[in-house]
Amino acid sequence: MLPDERSIAVLLAAVLLAASPAAAAEPAGGAAAAGPVQRTDAASPAFPAPVIGVDELIAGTSVAFLSAAITTKSSGTEFRVSSVPLAAFDAGYVPVVSEAALVVSTDTSSSLTRLAASFPYNPFSFRTRRAARIIERSNEAFQCGKRFDDATRACKHTCAAFGAGANADQAKALQETCISQCQRSAERELNACNTRRFASEWRAMNDSWIPAASVSASADFYPYGTAASPPAPATPAHLEWWGGMTFQASFTFRKVERWQTDLWGSFRPQWRSSGAAGSAMARYAGGGASVSYLAWSFLDRDHLERHPDYAKTGVLPGAALGASLQGSWCLTDDSRCADGRTRQVSLTPYLDVRITSQLQVRLGVPISWYHSVAKDGAEAAPTLSIASTVAPP
Amino acid sequence: MTDPIPNSLLADIATLRQVVLTWSPGKSRPVTILYIRCNDALVTHDKLVTDSPAIFRLPEPRNGQYTLTWAVSPEVAVSGMALVVLRPSTGARADVDLTGPKDRGDLWSDSQGATVNAP
Numbered sequence: 001m002l003p004d005e006r007s008i009a010v011l012l013a014a015v016l017l018a019a020s021p022a023a024a025a026e027p028a029g030g031a032a033a034a035g036p037v038q039r040t041d042a043a044s045p046a047f048p049a050p051v052i053g054v055d056e057l058i059a060g061t062s063v064a065f066l067s068a069a070i071t072t073k074s075s076g077t078e079f080r081v082s083s084v085p086l087a088a089f090d091a092g093y094v095p096v097v098s099e100a101a102l103v104v105s106t107d108t109s110s111s112l113t114r115l116a117a118s119f120p121y122n123p124f125s126f127r128t129r130r131a132a133r134i135i136e137r138s139n140e141a142f143q144c145g146k147r148f149d150d151a152t153r154a155c156k157h158t159c160a161a162f163g164a165g166a167n168a169d170q171a172k173a174l175q176e177t178c179i180s181q182c183q184r185s186a187e188r189e190l191n192a193c194n195t196r197r198f199a200s201e202w203r204a205m206n207d208s209w210i211p212a213a214s215v216s217a218s219a220d221f222y223p224y225g226t227a228a229s230p231p232a233p234a235t236p237a238h239l240e241w242w243g244g245m246t247f248q249a250s251f252t253f254r255k256v257e258r259w260q261t262d263l264w265g266s267f268r269p270q271w272r273s274s275g276a277a278g279s280a281m282a283r284y285a286g287g288g289a290s291v292s293y294l295a296w297s298f299l300d301r302d303h304l305e306r307h308p309d310y311a312k313t314g315v316l317p318g319a320a321l322g323a324s325l326q327g328s329w330c331l332t333d334d335s336r337c338a339d340g341r342t343r344q345v346s347l348t349p350y351l352d353v354r355i356t357s358q359l360q361v362r363l364g365v366p367i368s369w370y371h372s373v374a375k376d377g378a379e380a381a382p383t384l385s386i387a388s389t390v391a392p393p
Numbered sequence: 394m395t396d397p398i399p400n401s402l403l404a405d406i407a408t409l410r411q412v413v414l415t416w417s418p419g420k421s422r423p424v425t426i427l428y429i430r431c432n433d434a435l436v437t438h439d440k441l442v443t444d445s446p447a448i449f450r451l452p453e454p455r456n457g458q459y460t461l462t463w464a465v466s467p468e469v470a471v472s473g474m475a476l477v478v479l480r481p482s483t484g485a486r487a488d489v490d491l492t493g494p495k496d497r498g499d500l501w502s503d504s505q506g507a508t509v510n511a512p
Contacts, residue, residue, distance in 0.1 A: 090418030145427035
């Protein structure tokens with residue numbers, strides 16, 4: 001049974017609400033709840049919705065346990081929920097399997113519902129051996145625990161000299177006050193050191209030539225039923241509910257923390273762009289490349305302890321500029337291609353505003369050019385996406 | 394069949410006590426132990442443990458008691474953590490403390506000290 005758009009909208013609203021910072025502060029079920037972990041285990045959760053264009057990524061780049069996005073286009077609205085279900089179970093980390101993601105999306109402009117599965121190899125996960133090496137190096141460099149231990153010893157040593165000349169009770173009271181204040185200061189420094197240590201791990205994790213690689217497959221569905229047939233309105237015709245499969249391979253590079261590059265290619269053996277009665281299936285190939293750069297960061301690198309959200313999630317708050325170039329080619333008989341378009345290319349400049357991992361906004365303007373049997377043309381339409389992840393983020 | 398192990402070799406095991414940090418989910422979920430102190434002795438510090446539990450040997454108790462201080466930080470979210478003292482030779486256990494869900498980057502610590510009778 002196809003999900004009703006209204007019910008999915010309600011579900012998304014609930015997910016976005018649950019992911020708000022206020023809700024995240026108090027875990028469901030109370031502090032002692034020992035249920036499955038409903039938070040991200042992996043690397044910096046990037047924007048969970050793909051950049052809009054003529055051949056989009058199927059699964060986006062989010063690796064959070066649960067993420068959701070709403071994209072408003074000139075033609076309609078797309079709702080998307082993505083989940084990494086195995087993150088909720090107490091199982092050892094198995095590359096690819098542990099990060100398999102399921103994605104459900106529905107688009108009001110085409111009434112398309114898409115179910116997708118994605119199998120990523122993620123070198124940025126904190127559960128890998130690579131991460132363990134980075135954490136060990138970070139522990140060695142910061143030595144937060146050793147510093148705290150040294151500080152508390154120094155507190156006791158220094159405070160022992162307090163109260164010389166006073167009577168025993170006064171001396172004891174002075175020493176206790178001294179140790180207590182000294183200890184509090186050491187604890188604050190321990191917290192700050194630990195936050196800086198976590199923040200440093202993100203930079204080391206994200207600074208790699210090793211790309212995240214993923215293979216994805218999706219199945220598309222249109223509404224089932226009958227509708228009046230345009231050539232013979234008196235005769236109801238069956239709608240085409242089966243949209244076809246899409247297979248995709250993608251790579252995500254993050255050599256430098258502020259840059260992200262996505263490359264992908266996709267193939268649709270038999271696919272239709274509409275569920276209208278009589279719409280034909282055709283074979284398509286496509287692909288794209290996206291580059292984004294965090295042009296303006298809200299992060300104060302000199303005082304990373306002020307950014308506990310970054311230490312937890314790795315999301316660099318700020319404004320990122322990006323561009324996505326995408327292409328799609330119809331490989332079958334021209335008459336079967338959607339709207340008679342045999343090739344399409346789109347360029348989407350976009351602006352991401354990353355406030356926290358729970359609230360990210362994307363403004364994009366996809367400009368597409370197409371070549372069809374009848375004519376060539378161009379079109380542009382602004383889009384707005386609001387995305388959220390459930391993370392400790 | 395091997396010869397029985399002489400008691401002289403087992404004497405250390407009889408008095409052995411361990412502090413155990415356990416967390417859930419615990420498989421491939423790394424945790425950094427910033428420090429664990431016991432009766433003013435540093436047991437471990439700045440150590441990464443990738444799977445639960447983490448086990449460390451304790452010194453002899455003082456007046457039959459252990460006072461533990463600690464700071465622990467999970468590298469990925471966990472739903473609960475606990476600290477206990479064990480005596481493997483008898484199977485006796487003294488619970489020190491436990492906590493609920495902790496996210497990556499959170500700190501679970503007690504610098505004042507929790508005292509338990511040595512098991």
